[in-house]
Amino acid sequence: MRPQLPFDPIAEARRQWQEHGWPEAAAGMAAVTSIVRVQQILMARIEEALRPHDLTFSRYELLQLLAFSRSGALPLSRIGARLQVHPASITNAVDRCERNALVRRVRHPTDRRTTLAEITDQGRELVAKATESLNREVFTALGIGDDDVAGLVTVLNRFRQAHGDF
Structure with missing residues (x-):
């Protein structure tokens, strides 16, 4: 595992986005970057859990x-x-x-x-x-509460549906 940063790099990127003239895109950039980073974290945890099973x-x-x-x-x-x-x-x-x-x-x-x-x-x-x-x-150890998990799934389902995923 990599050492933990003393600050949130995505929050800093959002601040930089706003400061450099893209305030209307800053929230979207932070959302997309956060989702990509979460996907990386989850895939690493999944791979670790599945490794013993080859x-x-x-x-x-x-x-x-x-x-x-x-x-x-x-x-x-x-x-x-x-x-x-x-x-x-x-x-x-x-x-x-x-x-x-x-x-x-x-x-x-x-x-x-x-x-x-x-x-x-x-x-x-x-x-x-x-x-x-x-x-x-992985699945029962996400590090966030049940209500947050339910809300996250709801939001992501709306996003997927809006983009024709189902």
Whole structure:
């Protein structure tokens, strides 16, 4: 972990923005920069929690999505849409999970053109352990209260919706 700064660099950047003639953009710059920094902090914590399980967050998301599905299998195209990532990223994650015997590719039972990714028992076991780690080390230990978490999710959902995310 890096040493803590004695001041908030984003607050200082906001002050500089205002001072250098962009007061109308200062709040937005501070908001965007804060979100980016929070994302960096959260990803570092997520990676730390998943490291003992030899998983990246993208592979964890793939396994959890499959574990949550009714049959434990989904078409690769549906996985990409649900996780909102490029098809090449899904192929890479499935390849890596397949090499580690966490998923397997299977033919769709009724559509020969479609390939499914199916979670294995080993994949289910691993994603359950990884979820315990994430719940304990990240999701229930955000460092802010439940009311703040609920308000944050509400605001971010409005932002995502306003930008066509769903």
